[in-house]
Amino acid sequence: xxxxxxxxxxxxxxxxxxxLAGARLPRWGIAAAAVGAIAxxxxxxxxxxxxxxxxxxxxxxxxxxAIQTTWSFRVEGRRHAVDxxxxxxxxxxxxxxxxxxxxxxxxxxxxxxxxxxxTFLTTSMRNISPRSEGGGLYHALIxxxxxxxxAAMFGVPLGILTAIYLVEYAPFAKSRRLSRAISFFVDVMxxxxxxxxxxxxxxxFVLTLGMERSGFTASLALTILMLPVVVRSTEEMLRIVPRExxxxxxxxxxxxxxxxxxxxxxxxxxxxxxxxxxxxxRVAGETAPLLLTTFLSQSINTNPFKGxxxxxxxxxxxxxxSATDASVNRAWGGALVLIxxxxxxxxxxxxxxxxxxxxxx
Amino acid sequence: xxxRIDATDVDIYYGxxxxxxxxxxxxxxxxxxxxxxxxxxGKSTVLRALNRMHEVIPGAYVEGKITLDGEDIYGSxxxxxxxxxxxxxxxxxxxxFPTMSIYDNVVAGLRLExxxxxxxxxxxxxxxxxxxxxxxxxxxxxxARPGSGLSGGQQQRLCIARAIAIEPQVLLMDxxxxxxxPISTLAIxxxxxxxxxxxxxxxxTHNMQQAARVSETTAFFNLAGVGKPGKLVEIxxxxxxxxxxxxxxxxxxxxxxxx
Ligand SMILES: Nc1ncnc2c1ncn2[C@@H]1O[C@H](COP(=O)(O)OP(=O)(O)O)[C@@H](O)[C@H]1O
Ligand SMILES: [Mg+2]
Numbered sequence: 001x002x003x004x005x006x007x008x009x010x011x012x013x014x015x016x017x018x019x020l021a022g023a024r025l026p027r028w029g030i031a032a033a034a035v036g037a038i039a040x041x042x043x044x045x046x047x048x049x050x051x052x053x054x055x056x057x058x059x060x061x062x063x064x065x066a067i068q069t070t071w072s073f074r075v076e077g078r079r080h081a082v083d084x085x086x087x088x089x090x091x092x093x094x095x096x097x098x099x100x101x102x103x104x105x106x107x108x109x110x111x112x113x114x115x116x117x118x119t120f121l122t123t124s125m126r127n128i129s130p131r132s133e134g135g136g137l138y139h140a141l142i143x144x145x146x147x148x149x150x151a152a153m154f155g156v157p158l159g160i161l162t163a164i165y166l167v168e169y170a171p172f173a174k175s176r177r178l179s180r181a182i183s184f185f186v187d188v189m190x191x192x193x194x195x196x197x198x199x200x201x202x203x204x205f206v207l208t209l210g211m212e213r214s215g216f217t218a219s220l221a222l223t224i225l226m227l228p229v230v231v232r233s234t235e236e237m238l239r240i241v242p243r244e245x246x247x248x249x250x251x252x253x254x255x256x257x258x259x260x261x262x263x264x265x266x267x268x269x270x271x272x273x274x275x276x277x278x279x280x281x282r283v284a285g286e287t288a289p290l291l292l293t294t295f296l297s298q299s300i301n302t303n304p305f306k307g308x309x310x311x312x313x314x315x316x317x318x319x320x321x322s323a324t325d326a327s328v329n330r331a332w333g334g335a336l337v338l339i340x341x342x343x344x345x346x347x348x349x350x351x352x353x354x355x356x357x358x359x360x361x
Numbered sequence: 362x363x364x365r366i367d368a369t370d371v372d373i374y375y376g377x378x379x380x381x382x383x384x385x386x387x388x389x390x391x392x393x394x395x396x397x398x399x400x401x402x403g404k405s406t407v408l409r410a411l412n413r414m415h416e417v418i419p420g421a422y423v424e425g426k427i428t429l430d431g432e433d434i435y436g437s438x439x440x441x442x443x444x445x446x447x448x449x450x451x452x453x454x455x456x457x458f459p460t461m462s463i464y465d466n467v468v469a470g471l472r473l474e475x476x477x478x479x480x481x482x483x484x485x486x487x488x489x490x491x492x493x494x495x496x497x498x499x500x501x502x503x504x505a506r507p508g509s510g511l512s513g514g515q516q517q518r519l520c521i522a523r524a525i526a527i528e529p530q531v532l533l534m535d536x537x538x539x540x541x542x543p544i545s546t547l548a549i550x551x552x553x554x555x556x557x558x559x560x561x562x563x564x565x566t567h568n569m570q571q572a573a574r575v576s577e578t579t580a581f582f583n584l585a586g587v588g589k590p591g592k593l594v595e596i597x598x599x600x601x602x603x604x605x606x607x608x609x610x611x612x613x614x615x616x617x618x619x620x
Contacts (some may be wrong), residue, residue, distance in 0.1 A: 253447075262473050
């Protein structure tokens with residue numbers, strides 16, 4: 001070693017480095033390929049039949065893939081070229097998948113914010129013609145909160161109890177007939193279109209039992225819609241609670257029902273709450289069953305058991321079908337309020353789950 | 362406090378599968394009995410039959426007679442919940458409750474029994490049980506922290522503290538050290554030595570030195586073949602089993618010729 005000059009040593013280090021590292025594209029390579037691809041796409045846009053923003057973007061992405069892959073193949077070899085191709089494809093797919101979501105959110109926020117005001121949030125549409133500005137969705141907000149609240153009051157406990165039966169008790173039953181039947185109906189309920197559920201409640205409770213159409217009949221339809229979601233998600237969560245925990249509890253002489261209540265449910269709580277929230281969020285946006293079970297209303301009705309009640313989805317539908325500038329704007333406002341409502345519920349659920357479930361050391 | 366167990370002609374099933382056949386033995390009060398034998402021969406199954414933990418598996422049941430100080434624990438008027446309060450259990454893998462602090466883990470059995478107890482009573486139980494499990498000095502400053510934050514050996518001692526907090530008369534341990542490092546293993550063995558003053562102990566172990574170190578009596582289980590039920594080959598004072606066993610199979614197993 002000592003006989004090597006400084007230059008020779010540097011050169012040998014360089015050789016060793018290259019042998020280990022292999023040739024790579026320069027750092028600015030990707031940027032250069034991207035700039036080149038975009039420039040080429042713009043030129044093509046101006047000189048050939050490639051037209052429009054979407055078309056140009058697609059052409060630019062394809063050009064970028066081609067340039068980067070070929071260049072990388074020549075310099076770095078096959079493995080790196082494939083790696084870069086796959087990486088770019090993954091990112092591109094991710095962006096394609098995310099784009100509609102971001103676009104929807106952005107549109108709702110921009111259009112919705114333009115009508116949101118304290119009047120919009122605290123007044124109803126009573127005596128406001130579709131063409132005029134003003135009015136609000138207070139009546140619909142009240143309706144949705146009450147209908148979804150009542151549905152959750154029935155649907156969440158019922159769903160959780162059903163799941164507890166299926167996971168904790170059914171395996172010990174003499175015959176599996178009951179649990180098979182329950183599972184079958186839960187699957188069927190998942191597949192039934194919501195409008196059919198609305199029709200069922202309308203026929204069974206309004207036509208046959210003679211109840212009047214009200215927020216309550218709407219809640220019954222929503223209960224049926226959320227039940228299968230709550231049952232399935234809770235079932236999954238209970239199944240992943242390790243058997244060892246239940247056994248540890250039984251071995252302490254803790255009875256089964258207390259084991260479920262104090263050990264199994266708290267351990268699975270995070271997932272159960274999340275599942276219940278997803279179910280609630282799902283039914284909060286249901287429109288068709290509400291039209292059949294409580295229809296529309298333009299005024300505030302704080303009694304869910306009497307008379308038609310508005311709700312956010314039907315408010316959006318009603319305002320949108322009026323098709324005036326003012327009413328379509330109100331529809332966007334309704335959409336924004338609905339999304340915010342769902343997000344708030346979701347955030348609250350996450351916080352509850354965080355402070356009550358599994359402790360992390 | 363400590364009680365004796367007698368098993369007479371016990372068969373144990375998982376649904377249609379007979380896992381253990383014709384097992385009879387006695388466990389003396391205030392002694393340590395070790396179960397040894399190759400994997401799958403039914404040591405855990407027999408152990409779990411002793412405190413009616415076997416039947417928590419769907420389809421599983423026990424035939425034959427098991428008594429605790431003469432009382433048939435499978436009698437028709439017996440509540441399995443009470444049997445498990447009297448005969449506690451420690452499992453192979455430490456399993457503290459993940460939703461609970463160290464303190465709450467220790468008193469889980471008492472709290473979930475349903476009777477109200479004063480804070481000072483519970484405090485005393487926590488300190489007593491953790492001292493009994495040789496864990497008090499290590500955790501006394503962090504009783505409110507989650508039990509899952511402890512090391513494996515500490516978690517296992519927490520599980521022992523949790524088991525002795527309800528003051529059982531018998532303690533069953535299913536390979537309590539197999540997931541632990543040698544230092545923690547020694548700590549648990551020392552603990553077993555102290556606990557046998559107060560409890561009757563039955564321990565399943567894969568480690569023959571451990572059986573020789575901690576137990577007075579050793580039971581050797583074996584399997585006639587794959588798919589056949591496990592059987593108790595012989596049970597005798599530990600020094601006899603390890604020096605002059607009566608059965609060839611026992612000698613082969615102990616001298617490492619199989620298993
Ligand atoms: N939950 C179970 N369901 C069905 N068979 C089981 C179950 N647990 C254990 N077995 C069977 O019972 C036999 C004895 O198992 P086990 O008592 O765990 O053996 P050991 O503890 O001696 O290794 C084995 O054949 C095993 O496959
Ligand atoms: Mg075992």
